[in-house]
Amino acid sequence: MVGSLKPGPGGSIIAHGVSLEALENRVNKDPFVAENIVTVEVLEIEPKKADDRLSFLLN
Template sequence: MYIVILNLTDKKADAPAHMADHNAWIAQGFEDGVFLVVGSLKPQGGGAILAVAEDITDLEARVAADPFVSKGIATPHIQQIAPARTDARLSFLKDVA
């Protein structure tokens, strides 16, 4: 499992022009079963994604295809997590790749 942090760059003013494509990219991530949670970072802006992937290389390629990343609007940081303990409501996460 991975956490992807998308930090906005000095090109964040360009985000509205690419928001529809970014949202389509997010929708595809959910459709493909890769994204579990997506949300905005508050209050600074940017975003966070909880994702599953067989291989970090596959996830890196997916993240690079995000229009916000490819247009330089956001810089990604990907961190792997190995869940060992969860609240009972999230116990399924221990079984996620």
């Protein structure tokens, strides 16, 4: 899942089933990141509740 942060500039990516190293490698290949146009901060979350359609994120 990808989307914008409100209000203001920035965005977010929710990733599942990928290692932190693999995610960082993928993000670092983004042209905006590679050209130092944007900076990235990766935050890990531990989901506790989810809509039934997103229950796979709880495993």
